Amino acid sequence: METVRQILLEIENTGRCVIDLGEIGNKSVTTLNRRQHMARLAYELNQRGVVPCPELKEQLKAKLYNYRLLVNEGWIVEADEWRIENLSWEAHDFLAATREDSRWDRVKQHVKDRGDDVSLMPFSTLKAIGEKLLTDWMMSGG
DSSP states (O other): OHHHHHHHHHHHHHSSOEEOOOEETTEEOOOEETTOOHHHHHHHHHHTTOOOOHHHHHHHHHHHHHHHHHHHHTSEEESSSSOEEEEOHHHHHHHHHHOSHHHHHHHHHHHHHTTOOGGGSOHHHHHHHHHHHHHHHHHTTO
C-alpha cells in the first residue's frame, strides 16, 4: 500500500507517475514515464548500458503492477496510454485522509493494532479508516 499511496501522491503533485531509477553504477539514468511495459523498460536500460539488479527489477514490477491496479480500479483516469487525465474522486478522498505521513502512520497502526496487515487490506477499507480517523480528529477540535 506504500507504493499505491506514493503513486497517487506523485500524480497529484506532478500529474505523472515516474519510475525513478536514480544512479545505477556510474551511469545516470533519467526517469521513465508511467506505464511503460517491462520489455520497453528493459530496452531503455539496455540502450543506456545499464543492467538493473534483481532488487530494482522487483521494485519496477511492483510499481507497474500497482499502477495498473489503480487504473483498473478507476482511481487513475488516463487520457491515453501515455498521459494521465486525472485522479478519481475516490483517489482524492483517499489522499485527503492519508496525505500527511502522520495520518498515514495512524491508519497503518490502527490496522496493525487489530492484527491485520495493511498490504492485504482493500483500498476502500484503508480509505474508510483514514476518513474515520480524520473525522474523529476534526470533531475533537484538531
